[in-house]
Amino acid sequence: MNQQVVLDWFDQNKRDLPWRNTTPWGVMVSEFMLQQTPVNRVLPTWSQWLVQWPTALDLSLAKKSEVITAWGRLGYPRRALRLYESARIIARDFNNQVPRALEDLRTLPGVGEYTAAAITAFAFGESALVLDVNIRRLFARVIDGVEHPTPSPSQIERKLRFELIPADGAKWAAATMEFGALLCTSKNPSCEECPWQSQCAWRKAGYPPTDQIRKSQEWIGTDRQCRGTIVQALRENEQLSLTALVKMWHNNSQIEKALKTLIADGLIETTGKSYRLAD
DNA sequence: AAATCGGGGCA
DNA sequence: TGCCCAGATTT
Numbered sequence: 001m002n003q004q005v006v007l008d009w010f011d012q013n014k015r016d017l018p019w020r021n022t023t024p025w026g027v028m029v030s031e032f033m034l035q036q037t038p039v040n041r042v043l044p045t046w047s048q049w050l051v052q053w054p055t056a057l058d059l060s061l062a063k064k065s066e067v068i069t070a071w072g073r074l075g076y077p078r079r080a081l082r083l084y085e086s087a088r089i090i091a092r093d094f095n096n097q098v099p100r101a102l103e104d105l106r107t108l109p110g111v112g113e114y115t116a117a118a119i120t121a122f123a124f125g126e127s128a129l130v131l132d133v134n135i136r137r138l139f140a141r142v143i144d145g146v147e148h149p150t151p152s153p154s155q156i157e158r159k160l161r162f163e164l165i166p167a168d169g170a171k172w173a174a175a176t177m178e179f180g181a182l183l184c185t186s187k188n189p190s191c192e193e194c195p196w197q198s199q200c201a202w203r204k205a206g207y208p209p210t211d212q213i214r215k216s217q218e219w220i221g222t223d224r225q226c227r228g229t230i231v232q233a234l235r236e237n238e239q240l241s242l243t244a245l246v247k248m249w250h251n252n253s254q255i256e257k258a259l260k261t262l263i264a265d266g267l268i269e270t271t272g273k274s275y276r277l278a279d
Numbered sequence: 280a281a282a283t284c285g286g287g288g289c290a
Numbered sequence: 291t292g293c294c295c296a297g298a299t300t301t
Binding site: 280281282283284286287288289290 | 294295297
């Protein structure tokens with residue numbers, strides 16, 4: 001994969017979002033608001049929020065009723081209360097500075113795997129495995145050849161996406177996210193404008209709809225069938241990469257389980273990068 | 280894994 | 291109505 005294509009596209013087409021140039025606290029507020037709420041609806045509320053409470057300490061001194069009111073119509077107001085509680089913790093335990101360490105971020109209420117990685121990348125400019133719905137959909141299409149990603153990322157998906165991160169991991173996260181949000185959209189993607197259209201696996205496959213793959217377990221098949229598919233593929237090929245195996249089955253978590261059991265049973269072995277039949 | 284968030288907006 | 295949205299948490 002040529003990562004530079006997306007990085008160049010990002011330089012030319014990125015939106016001028018206010019949280020691209022702000023404090024770590026500003027980034028953290030944006031990430032809370034953007035959890036399941038579209039960018040355009042967050043914009044005005046975010047600007048007003050940072051004028052009212054420029055730092056975590058400022059928010060920690062507010063009343064709960066003020067916080068709920070300022071959240072406006074963003075939805076899921078429990079996010080506002082988690083941000084409020086996180087602000088109090090940051091003010092009390094972190095000297096009013098958003099913590100840099102991933103493990104510290106994860107202790108804050110409302111900061112899950114995605115948000116911790118996003119703050120690492122967007123607030124501190126450090127490389128992190130950022131997997132939001134936009135990025136996951138982009139890779140599902142270009143690499144895996146399916147329309148939609150699975151409901152939640154598996155260990156194998158994390159590993160494969162981690163291996164794609166180039167030197168500037170923070171820019172990579174922003175660029176792929178913007179790409180998914182503006183071009184590789186969930187509905188009506190702009191494939192004709194996509195710089196990756198010639199190598200997109202989903203396009204090559206004829207844009208098959210994958211709602212059934214995503215939502216129906218029966219369509220995928222049993223764990224036993226998954227193991228059989230892997231073994232048969234390894235009989236026909238000397239060795240296969242994880243990418244190749246995932247393409248074959250499309251259900252990452254099931255592949256992951258099947259590979260573990262096959263290794264435990266001594267049927268296959270791995271070098272870390274590829275798999276082959278055991279002697 | 281699946282439901283829930285005492286959600287909201289748009290086609 | 292159904293789908294989508296820079297997810298997190300609980301059971």
